[in-house]
Amino acid sequence: MIPQQHINAANFILAMRKAKANLEPLPKWCRPATLADGYEVQEVLHQRLKFQGILRCGWKIGCTNKVLQELLNIPHPCAGGIMVNNTVFSGTILPWSAYVRPGIECEVAFEIGEDLPASKASWTREAILERVVAIMPAIEVVDDRYKDHAEVGTPTLIADDFFHAGVVLGTRTENFRDIDLARIAVTTNINGEAMGTGKGAAVMGHPAEPLAWLANMLAKRGVGLKRQDIVITGSMVNVQWLTAPCEVSIDNSALGSVAVSFA
Numbered sequence: 646m647i648p649q650q651h652i653n654a655a656n657f658i659l660a661m662r663k664a665k666a667n668l669e670p671l672p673k674w675c676r677p678a679t680l681a682d683g684y685e686v687q688e689v690l691h692q693r694l695k696f697q698g699i700l701r702c703g704w705k706i707g708c709t710n711k712v713l714q715e716l717l718n719i720p721h722p723c724a725g726g727i728m729v730n731n732t733v734f735s736g737t738i739l740p741w742s743a744y745v746r747p748g749i750e751c752e753v754a755f756e757i758g759e760d761l762p763a764s765k766a767s768w769t770r771e772a773i774l775e776r777v778v779a780i781m782p783a784i785e786v787v788d789d790r791y792k793d794h795a796e797v798g799t800p801t802l803i804a805d806d807f808f809h810a811g812v813v814l815g816t817r818t819e820n821f822r823d824i825d826l827a828r829i830a831v832t833t834n835i836n837g838e839a840m841g842t843g844k845g846a847a848v849m850g851h852p853a854e855p856l857a858w859l860a861n862m863l864a865k866r867g868v869g870l871k872r873q874d875i876v877i878t879g880s881m882v883n884v885q886w887l888t889a890p891c892e893v894s895i896d897n898s899a900l901g902s903v904a905v906s907f908a
Contacts, residue, residue: 655689683800703727709879725806750880754783763869768860782815782897815903843881
């Protein structure tokens with residue numbers, strides 16, 4: 646049985662998303678109190694979206710680099726869902742009006758090649774990479790709809806998919822086994838100007854390390870990654886908050902570039 650308070654919390658979050666309103670701390674009578682509560686509310690939220698024809702097609706992992714962990718005072722990764730309606734490809738033009746305070750993050754996307762049973766735990770980075778069929782450069786679109794992150798609370802941020810607002814995917818690379826993902830160099834550009842650089846190692850030492858964390862975290866909840874799931878594993882460059890419509894591109898030394906425009 647799903648606790649009524651989790652259903653109420655999911656409905657509250659959905660209403661705030663629809664209104665494009667800042668998400669205040671949830672009422673105490675439905676506010677998730679623990680990380681486990683947050684993920685349970687998130688699952689209810691995803692089921693609500695599924696009833697509306699909006700399907701989950703993968704996962705995002707946030708808070709995987711030290712800078713963001715220190716900024717948010719959250720010393721661990723946090724996962725959220727990726728929805729098919731917010732998954733687009735390089736060159737897409739997105740409406741600026743769809744967001745409250747949009748930002749972009751520079752990431753690597755992994756495409757899962759086979760179902761991973763929830764019964765199997767203790768995934769390692771090496772084992773999980775064997776189940777990946779392709780990788781892509783990616784831009785995560787995030788949206789800061791919170792007046793005070795600390796006051797809203799980490800469980801509620803998780804329930805709300807942890808800032809996620811969309812993902813832009815670049816070209817698939819299937820022959821990636823010889824690429825040292827920890828050493829790839831990336832640059833975030835806004836209107837043609839380089840705004841930040843980073844390395845793959847900025848994300849828990851290796852971009853696939855959060856992928857193993859996600860598989861193990863989901864397995865503890867009885868959930869397994871699915872074939873064709875897309876997983877983005879955290880920003881290698883500090884998040885860039887946008888102040889006006891613009892053109893964004895990310896150059897990845899090993900995987901090529903990916904671009905999106907806000908208009």
